[in-house]
Amino acid sequence: MLQSANEPIRLGEGRVGVGVAARLSRYLQVLTQAKKMGKDRISSQEIADYTNVNATQIRRDFSNFGKFGKRGVGYSIDGLLSEIRTILRTQGQHNIALVGAGHLGQAIAGSPIFAEHGIHIAGVYETDASKVGQLIGDVAISPYANLTDEVRDRQIVVGVLAVPAEAAQKVANDLIEAGVRIIFNYSEALLDVPPDVTVHTSNPAVELLHALYFHLG
Amino acid sequence: MLQSANEPIRLGEGRVGVGVAARLSRYLQVLTQAKKMGKDRISSQEIADYTNVNATQIRRDFSNFGKFGKRGVGYSIDGLLSEIRTILRTQGQHNIALVGAGHLGQAIAGSPIFAEHGIHIAGVYETDASKVGQLIGDVAISPYANLTDEVRDRQIVVGVLAVPAEAAQKVANDLIEAGVRIIFNYSEALLDVPPDVTVHTSNPAVELLHALYFHLG
DNA sequence: TAGATTGTTAATCGATTAACAATC
DNA sequence: TAGATTGTTAATCGATTAACAATC
Numbered sequence: 011m012l013q014s015a016n017e018p019i020r021l022g023e024g025r026v027g028v029g030v031a032a033r034l035s036r037y038l039q040v041l042t043q044a045k046k047m048g049k050d051r052i053s054s055q056e057i058a059d060y061t062n063v064n065a066t067q068i069r070r071d072f073s074n075f076g077k078f079g080k081r082g083v084g085y086s087i088d089g090l091l092s093e094i095r096t097i098l099r100t101q102g103q104h105n106i107a108l109v110g111a112g113h114l115g116q117a118i119a120g121s122p123i124f125a126e127h128g129i130h131i132a133g134v135y136e137t138d139a140s141k142v143g144q145l146i147g148d149v150a151i152s153p154y155a156n157l158t159d160e161v162r163d164r165q166i167v168v169g170v171l172a173v174p175a176e177a178a179q180k181v182a183n184d185l186i187e188a189g190v191r192i193i194f195n196y197s198e199a200l201l202d203v204p205p206d207v208t209v210h211t212s213n214p215a216v217e218l219l220h221a222l223y224f225h226l227g
Numbered sequence: 228m229l230q231s232a233n234e235p236i237r238l239g240e241g242r243v244g245v246g247v248a249a250r251l252s253r254y255l256q257v258l259t260q261a262k263k264m265g266k267d268r269i270s271s272q273e274i275a276d277y278t279n280v281n282a283t284q285i286r287r288d289f290s291n292f293g294k295f296g297k298r299g300v301g302y303s304i305d306g307l308l309s310e311i312r313t314i315l316r317t318q319g320q321h322n323i324a325l326v327g328a329g330h331l332g333q334a335i336a337g338s339p340i341f342a343e344h345g346i347h348i349a350g351v352y353e354t355d356a357s358k359v360g361q362l363i364g365d366v367a368i369s370p371y372a373n374l375t376d377e378v379r380d381r382q383i384v385v386g387v388l389a390v391p392a393e394a395a396q397k398v399a400n401d402l403i404e405a406g407v408r409i410i411f412n413y414s415e416a417l418l419d420v421p422p423d424v425t426v427h428t429s430n431p432a433v434e435l436l437h438a439l440y441f442h443l444g
Numbered sequence: 445t446a447g448a449t450t451g452t453t454a455a456t457c458g459a460t461t462a463a464c465a466a467t468c
Numbered sequence: 469t470a471g472a473t474t475g476t477t478a479a480t481c482g483a484t485t486a487a488c489a490a491t492c
Contacts, residue, residue, distance in 0.1 A: 044417065064461065066463095070460090072474095121415075198259075199260065200257060246482075287451085287452080294450085296450050298448080298450040298490070301448090
């Protein structure tokens, strides 16, 4: 699932296992929302209810890194947020380039989640001239022709593809040529890329399919 | 991740493990695309390249259910598609209700993936009166007021939430009252639901965050 | 035949869970 | 104190991988 990639892990160098990291980022999202709802502290059981991860597993995930909770009380939400962000190193600012300002692109760019987690959409690129100049979030849509130069100049290494399947391979090629090494592919297309480029393919519709399997007979 | 839920599994009753099923649906997506690209057969190594799943794991996943390949040759794409669809029981038609016709809702509804996998969007519901009546895909947007009656009448048990976080809990309550038991939550909100209702929360932006962790230092 | 790729074994590793003492 | 919840142990289970004989 999500899925779940299998990258080489460097333990003992400050990096954590893939499974642990995936769960930690889910906890992060729950904690962020719980804080918005005005909560100050939370128990492992409450996190379990929202994430479908076993409560013991959650406590174990935290205790790998220290004793963050208080017995009989639970975890301080602010404290946990800070600890998890340190572990995941999501404190810094990351620049990404988004290609495609259709419905999916606008949904992604409009989400408040990026800003909340220190990810900055440095540019949105689109071939449809009638969309160029429009604002999504606080970024103006740029012409696709600018993509290569701007990505290169800003040394952006993460590209997000929210374009139709037919266009995906060409856009990927352009991004890679400009220096991108991590591509997040929201199209259905299968991308052929050099070995030093990582592709993560996902799609709301595909995910929904996965989830349905577990619940429909 | 996808993430990965942990439902009770009934093996020996024709159901497969959560991990296996998640991988099978990823293979399904790759095979569908490979077929579109004009390929007739595919090797476990090729599937591995596109999914980041180990090739041995892929062969093992298939061999749980039979001998689908030919040594020295690979797998027939049509044959594999048919076998996987049988295993996942995605042959039948499933009706779902989609709430929210904003960017994300339109991106979901407009995806060709659903039709390709036998999932039918039976209704799209929206509170913004100016959008009611518009077509997305081949479905006309209905007023939100119709939601409860139509979901009940059509005995829809799957609801998809593509609404702002502030509205999510109310919509969830309405869906559940109308008989929905599986909610796919694309908002950031944490939903409180009765024990017999399953919530799967996901979000393109959250997914992107997960993926970034594995590649940024 | 020669090369390629499956199907399967065996060994390892990490995830998961129940249970419970520690302690707030 | 009494109740709640953490942190941790121990035991189990499934996932992952390398390796290779079988065979197309």
